[in-house]
Amino acid sequence: MKPTEQGMHCVIAEDVEIGRNVILGHHVIIHPHVIIEDNVVIGDGVILGKTPSKSKTSTLKTGDLMPLKIGQGTVVGAQVILYRGSTIGPESFIADQAVVRERCQLGTRVVIGQRSTVENDCQIGDYTKLQTAVYLTATTIVEDHVFIAPMVTTTNDPYVARTEARHAAMQGPIIHRGARIGGGAVLLPGVHIGQEALVAAGAVVTRDVPPYRLVMGVPARVVRQVPEEQWLFLPDGQPME
Amino acid sequence: MKPTEQGMHCVIAEDVEIGRNVILGHHVIIHPHVIIEDNVVIGDGVILGKTPSKSKTSTLKTGDLMPLKIGQGTVVGAQVILYRGSTIGPESFIADQAVVRERCQLGTRVVIGQRSTVENDCQIGDYTKLQTAVYLTATTIVEDHVFIAPMVTTTNDPYVARTEARHAAMQGPIIHRGARIGGGAVLLPGVHIGQEALVAAGAVVTRDVPPYRLVMGVPARVVRQVPEEQWLFLPDGQPME
Amino acid sequence: MKPTEQGMHCVIAEDVEIGRNVILGHHVIIHPHVIIEDNVVIGDGVILGKTPSKSKTSTLKTGDLMPLKIGQGTVVGAQVILYRGSTIGPESFIADQAVVRERCQLGTRVVIGQRSTVENDCQIGDYTKLQTAVYLTATTIVEDHVFIAPMVTTTNDPYVARTEARHAAMQGPIIHRGARIGGGAVLLPGVHIGQEALVAAGAVVTRDVPPYRLVMGVPARVVRQVPEEQWLFLPDGQPME
Numbered sequence: 002m003k004p005t006e007q008g009m010h011c012v013i014a015e016d017v018e019i020g021r022n023v024i025l026g027h028h029v030i031i032h033p034h035v036i037i038e039d040n041v042v043i044g045d046g047v048i049l050g051k052t053p054s055k056s057k058t059s060t061l062k063t064g065d066l067m068p069l070k071i072g073q074g075t076v077v078g079a080q081v082i083l084y085r086g087s088t089i090g091p092e093s094f095i096a097d098q099a100v101v102r103e104r105c106q107l108g109t110r111v112v113i114g115q116r117s118t119v120e121n122d123c124q125i126g127d128y129t130k131l132q133t134a135v136y137l138t139a140t141t142i143v144e145d146h147v148f149i150a151p152m153v154t155t156t157n158d159p160y161v162a163r164t165e166a167r168h169a170a171m172q173g174p175i176i177h178r179g180a181r182i183g184g185g186a187v188l189l190p191g192v193h194i195g196q197e198a199l200v201a202a203g204a205v206v207t208r209d210v211p212p213y214r215l216v217m218g219v220p221a222r223v224v225r226q227v228p229e230e231q232w233l234f235l236p237d238g239q240p241m242e
Numbered sequence: 243m244k245p246t247e248q249g250m251h252c253v254i255a256e257d258v259e260i261g262r263n264v265i266l267g268h269h270v271i272i273h274p275h276v277i278i279e280d281n282v283v284i285g286d287g288v289i290l291g292k293t294p295s296k297s298k299t300s301t302l303k304t305g306d307l308m309p310l311k312i313g314q315g316t317v318v319g320a321q322v323i324l325y326r327g328s329t330i331g332p333e334s335f336i337a338d339q340a341v342v343r344e345r346c347q348l349g350t351r352v353v354i355g356q357r358s359t360v361e362n363d364c365q366i367g368d369y370t371k372l373q374t375a376v377y378l379t380a381t382t383i384v385e386d387h388v389f390i391a392p393m394v395t396t397t398n399d400p401y402v403a404r405t406e407a408r409h410a411a412m413q414g415p416i417i418h419r420g421a422r423i424g425g426g427a428v429l430l431p432g433v434h435i436g437q438e439a440l441v442a443a444g445a446v447v448t449r450d451v452p453p454y455r456l457v458m459g460v461p462a463r464v465v466r467q468v469p470e471e472q473w474l475f476l477p478d479g480q481p482m483e
Numbered sequence: 484m485k486p487t488e489q490g491m492h493c494v495i496a497e498d499v500e501i502g503r504n505v506i507l508g509h510h511v512i513i514h515p516h517v518i519i520e521d522n523v524v525i526g527d528g529v530i531l532g533k534t535p536s537k538s539k540t541s542t543l544k545t546g547d548l549m550p551l552k553i554g555q556g557t558v559v560g561a562q563v564i565l566y567r568g569s570t571i572g573p574e575s576f577i578a579d580q581a582v583v584r585e586r587c588q589l590g591t592r593v594v595i596g597q598r599s600t601v602e603n604d605c606q607i608g609d610y611t612k613l614q615t616a617v618y619l620t621a622t623t624i625v626e627d628h629v630f631i632a633p634m635v636t637t638t639n640d641p642y643v644a645r646t647e648a649r650h651a652a653m654q655g656p657i658i659h660r661g662a663r664i665g666g667g668a669v670l671l672p673g674v675h676i677g678q679e680a681l682v683a684a685g686a687v688v689t690r691d692v693p694p695y696r697l698v699m700g701v702p703a704r705v706v707r708q709v710p711e712e713q714w715l716f717l718p719d720g721q722p723m724e
Binding site for chain 2: 492494510512528530533536562564580582598600602616618620634636637638640642643644645646667669671687701
Binding site: 046078115133151181199233 | 251
């Protein structure tokens with residue numbers, strides 16, 4: 002199917018599936034192996050289905066990639082780059098200049114903020130919001146209903162690019178359901194941020210954060226419980242009220 | 243009026259006012275409701291007059307927006323996105339890849355650094371400079387002659403995305419005349435940075451900073467006065483010398 | 484010579500030298516005074532040979548610039564901006580949305596991560612890797628085999644934009660051979676990071692770091708030696724093993 006509406010100077014490969022009522026802006030580039038579901042809106046200057054181009058010294062492996070799939074009703078801002086091999090869930094919002102690399106799985110109604118980067122092999126749950134200029138390192142796991150404030154940094158390499166042991170040890174943070182990360186915080190490799198936990202702005206998290214706890218400082222320490230009126234869910238998973 | 247000079251593959255809507263001696267690069271996109279004054283230079287790949295595209299879970303309200311207005315003599319770098327509803331003052335400089343959202347008011351001779359984001363409803367005074375990759379959260383107020391170093395983060399939500407009370411409490415920082423913010427600093431919601439105050443690089447500012455004071459650390463504490471030879475203005479507003 | 488392969492809607496100036504087996508994506512813009520060596524790949528939406536456009540209040544001087552030169556076998560990602568006057572060494576990788584300003588010298592097999600900025604007059608040695616969203620301030624010197632993790636900030640102005648003395652004192656950090664900088668760290672103007680030193684994630688480095696030492700915290704302090712199994716080189720410069 003052709004886009005219902007399409008701007009000027011677009012480039013659309015032949016091997017692309019486009020649903021009903023899809024709107025493309027100007028200067029959109031769609032590479033092969035892209036599936037766009039119904040009611041999707043794509044902004045100006047967006048690049049869809051990019052294939053990873055490795056540096057000669059990269060240690061990443063890129064096998065055969067599935068198509069990029071963009072779920073129904075999702076809105077993609079301007080100058081965004083979405084790689085082949087990822088799935089963007091329905092009714093999501095990918096803001097201007099964001100980049101989602103290959104083999105990521107994004108759920109329903111996810112928000113990826115402007116200029117944010119989601120590196121390869123990340124998982125992001127339903128209703129999770131990344132704000133502006135968030136950096137999710139490769140293999141980060143973010144569960145449902147998580148909120149990540151602007152300019153948060155994550156890391157995944159406890160050996161900081163040295164020794165062979167690092168390849169086995171590489172793991173991004175695991176951010177559990179309903180957790181919140183404040184602006185400018187830094188999360189070290191593999192830390193767990195517990196359910197409904199809150200990391201204060203500017204904190205550097207060097208070890209696991211227990212559920213329902215507020216941590217702050219460098220390195221981050223537990224200072225108190227998250228007030229119950231800010232919870233979304235009870236520890237047993239039932240929604241509040 | 244037509245641009246005096248215009249690159250290849252531009253897309254210019256009909257409802258656009260263009261002054262004398264305006265130069266457009268290649269691949270420029272100008273949406274409706276844009277006013278460009280005399281002697282403005284627009285770089286390659288710029289998008290002007292973008293309309294906000296809301297996520298389905300966004301709490302932002304976007305009413306009718308005024309045109310985007312770019313003041314005379316202003317230079318806009320490459321791949322910049324400027325939203326409808328904002329005013330960029332004269333003789334300003336918006337560097338490559340910067341984004342200015344809707345309903346912002348920028349003064350005269352303002353500099354917005356490369357890759358910086360100015361969210362909706364910000365006010366920025368004359369001669370203020372944001373360097374590279376600065377993040378100004380929605381409703382931030384920055385007065386005249388302020389200097390913000392690279393990678394500074396601001397926040398505006400004291401409830402970090404929870405409880406209804408946050409909608410009333412949302413307020414970005416207020417940065418007063420002649421203040422300076424060092425690289426990588428994080429400012430918490432609603433903090434006042436006093437006139438001519440200096441926030442050291444990497445500080446996390448959790449409470450108001452008095453005028454003419456230097457703060458540093460996490461959380462930031464006052465360590466001394468800003469040396470008088472670095473002042474631009476006396477406390478009564480008169481310029482030094 | 485013409486590119487071997489070229490996407491749609493490209494704009495290529497007449498004064499451009501292109502080697503053998505060069506591949507351009509879609510929407511590529513090449514300004515005059517650009518030299519592209521053999522086997523280079525340029526991604527979609529890239530801008531090559533941009534000339535600095537100064538703000539009216541800038542204190543930078545931009546004299547006559549040499550051509551931009553891209554060494555053989557280098558891969559440039561999508562939406563990258565490379566300025567005239569810089570040299571990108573062979574077999575390097577410049578990832579999506581990165582910006583390299585004028586008069587930079589990048590060595591062989593350098594990686595510049597996605598969304599990273601290399602300001603004017605930087606030097607980067609062979610095999611050095613910048614990860615995502617790193618900010619290198621003007622005049623930063625980075626030697627060979629350095630690793631810089633995501634979202635690292637550097638600064639170069641000890642007077643934070645005030646007093647005339649600052650023009651003489653401006654100096655970015657000097658990062659020596661084999662050093663590593665953790666995610667989200669902030670480096671103050673002119674600090675030396677010693678050979679094979681390691682700056683922990685989130686550290687704020689306010690003074691020189693001795694070789695082979697690990698520093699952490701705000702401000703950063705030496706906590707121990709870097710374990711020998713993580714060294715690349717002995718103090719005399721010989722490679723380990």
